[in-house]
Amino acid sequence: MLENKKNVLFDMDGLLIDSEALGIKMWEKVFAQHNEPFNPEAAYKSIGSNGLAAQEMLEKITGNRYYFTRFREDKIAETRKYLETNPMPVKKGAHELLTYLKDNGYTLVLTSSTFEPDVLFSLKSAGLDKYFDKFVCGDHVTRAKPNPEIFNKAIELYKLKKEETFILEDSRNGIIAADAAGIDVIGVPDLVDISDMTQPHLLCIKENLLKVLDLIK
Template identity: 40%
Template sequence: MVKGVLFDMDGLMFDTERLSLEAWRFAGRQLGFAPRDEFLLALRGSMGDEARAKLQREFGPGFDYDRTRQVRLAYADSWIEQHGMPVKPGLLPLLKELKARGIPAALATSTTRPTAWGYLTRAGVKDYFAASVCGGEVERPKPNPDVFLKAAGLLGLDPGTCMVLEDSPNGIAAAHAAGCIPVMVPDLTQPDPALRALCARVVPSLDQVIPLLELL
């Protein structure tokens, strides 16, 4: 039986992966580079020095990672300020159900804490999370298992009793490597047979997660 639920954030709780792609395109127009969607999708979950290295391999050693990040975040912040947080359907009912059942939730995201906490606050869901692990707070990013192992530890739970909700291949690989119960809620990437094999379940939306709490 599931004793805890570990949540990814971008693309899972919030429809921010599409916003991120548009922020990358905007930064490319502003700073003179042309990002490929395929590369950006594969980049999800990377952070810090690893992301910097991948970007410099893609765009050259002179790629200004820090300036690009500033432009991207400013674009996303402006969009959210104007339109509000794009909350995925089913998020709030799921969080309320977990609270009612006494099943703790933890955030496990590659996004930095100031940004992640700002998103949760704007969406009005911050208080539903008993613990959180954000970008830069573990040694190795997804697809390594570190973020989920730490999140489970903060909840005082064995990883094998924790359901992980993820939308990306890197996240599912990390959840599987951690020995958790990976449940994929696809966003921009649909699972191929190899990725599906790593999942305990694949469901189309967060609305479909509640019945799994007693099945897995």
């Protein structure tokens, strides 16, 4: 299944770090501070996306395409305040998988819908920054997942071959984007169920990153 693969494109939130659950807690706190009702459905359906696609979805659910954007800086501040005394939680198997891939010569690229400053902050807080020197982040593209732009840009920027690459994603949007890019993807679910997904390039679904490591070895 992965015999010819040399490159791995990684999502970050919900895949490498347990930030999705933390993020929802921070959103709840910020909305409470502003005496605004919090819509959990909007939060869960935003996972794995940002930009125009997320705005359109939020407008359908809440009537406000800027439902989260208007409080984004407050949420970032609350998250960083929390992380001053608490390390960013790391997903099971992240260190083991990344260490194995690095030691065995794989090219690792982080392809996250999160903007670069927050990506770098989160990776450092989680102790995962040592594994990555190649990035394509949400502020490097104009169209967010489920659009495939972020993956196509990574392939072009780092001169990779799609047939030698696979993607690790936890979100529905990420898997749809990987499939649209024509790149094989392994799903590792976090907060959102992906068990019903049947995209042609979805190779399999594994419960955690340790199971992915077993597959690669």
